[in-house]
Amino acid sequence: MDEKAFIFAAQKGDLAAFNQLVRAYQTLVYRTAYRVLGEGASAEDATQDAFISAYKHIREYRGGSFKAWLLRIVTNACYDQLRVKQRRPSASLDAMLIDPDNPAPGADRAAPESPQEFAERQELGETIQRGLATLPPDQRVTLVLADIDGFSYDEVAAATGANVGTVKSRLSRARSALRDFLMTQEELLPSRYRLNNG
Amino acid sequence: MGNGMPDRNNSANEHVWVEERLSAYIDDQLNPLERAQLERHLRDCARCQASLASLRWTVSLVKQAPAPALPRQFTLPLPAATPSTRRAPAFGVGLARLATVVATLLLFAVVTVDLLTRLGGGFAASAPAPAALRAVEPTSVALAPSSADETKRATPTASPERLLAVPPAPIAPTLTSPEVTGGGSAASETPSPKFATQNAVGTRTVQRTQPVSPRASATPTVTIAANAPSAALAGTATQTPEARATATPPTVVEARVQPTAAPLPSRPEVATSPLAVSPLRVAEIGLFFFMVFFGALTVMLWRRR
Secondary structure (H helix, E strand, O other): OOHHHHHHHHHOOOHHHHHHHHHHHHHHHHHHHHHHHOOHHHHHHHHHHHHHHHHHOHHHOOOOOHHHHHHHHHHHHHHHHHHHHHHOOOOOOOOOOEOOOOOOOOOOOOOOOOHHHHHHHHHHHHHHHHHHHOOOHHHHHHHHHHHHOOOOHHHHHHHHOOOHHHHHHHHHHHHHHHHHHHHHOHHHOOHHHOOOOO | OOOOOOOOOOHHHHHHHHHHHHHHHHOOOOOHHHHHHHHHHHHHOHHHHHHHHHHHHHHHHHHHOOOEOOOOOOOOOOOOOOHHHHOOOHHHHHHHHHHHHHHHHHHHHHHHHHHHHHHHHHHHHHOOOHHHHHHHHHHHHHHOOOHHHHHHOOOOOOOHHHOOOOOOOOOOOOOOOOOOOOOOHHHHHOOOHHHOOOOOOOOEEEEEOOOOOHHHHHOOOOOOOOOOOOHHHHHHHHHOOOOOOOOOOOOEEEEEOOOOOOOOOOOOOOOOOOOOOOHHHHHHHHHHHHHHHHHHHHHHHHHHO
């Protein structure tokens, strides 16, 4: 049963079919929410809210990229969570739990990661997460979708409701800002992640 | 310039222009003209080359960032049961309701028939010869002045003055005491359980001093109450085959004085045992339980919907 069949069944009210879609996209959705929101509890809330909202409005889905349609809902849920966090500032970034079986999307891993490499990568992740937290929400969402989730400009534009030109601009500013942040933190990064080593 | 390329004479503006497009350049999102102009600038500008390298490094680091582990499954909870299994089928409720209605109507019909039978049949059963009943009634009262409660607690040891006789049907002659002799005094004076044929309601005493006429045997109210203290009454009773009947038949003691008495034609014992289960009563009870059962089933199925 392919994705379209699950979507069609879910539009008919088949919750089991919708849950198949949830299983297919929950990692992506949670990862995006986590990167945008910076901590697990809010990311869980945003992910759950996004799937509930998607199920409620799945009849409004009119074709196209289901992933982009779903990410649009996720980003809106993240914005809602950010508004909540602005009203009620909570604790800082919590320690990120890394899934050893699910490495970073861009990471090419021919060999298993050693414990030291795993720890260094976790440290890198925490540094990046702190840098993401310095970005405005729009730039953060754009950078997460483009560089972490690996979406194209068109998909990012569809997910954020912006045009491609805006996506380019936001992504450029986001990368520049994050680069500046990382360069200030370079000495704290593991040696293999430093710019001069790159 | 059509593509927005700044004037080369303005170096600061050119650096800004390149810097703004480095991100798109990394992703190969520039049109060919912009790409050519940017690459031309990069060849001569070490500052922009360094900026490009640091930007690529940033993107590379972001892509190497570890993915957070999924804390839990986000599948939406399914209902306890799907509607098709949780809800009782509509036709099931309809059938249960129909069965309840049918059972109720049948019960009503049977009760009605039963009541009509009892009212009409009561006269017919207790007085196939209404004239005889009417004629006997005063005597019955005289014979049983305290018939109501006395007959209720009548036992085989009932006193002679409580002798009542209301057999709607002639009793088959069963000799229970050969030593009992006529006059009715034996049965009444020595009321012994062995002389009594006790049914669920009470006992019935019958003293037969002479052969019962065919007419009397055909009449349900043939039996006679013989009372020791009232010989005249007893005599009257024995002389009147039509006998005496009271409205309360519970106590009957049979005392046949003549073992050789001609047997009376047997009749159904419908009226001799008022609590005997008649077919109508069985139908009433059965229909009642059917009605209750299907009513409860209907309510249960309706709630499950």
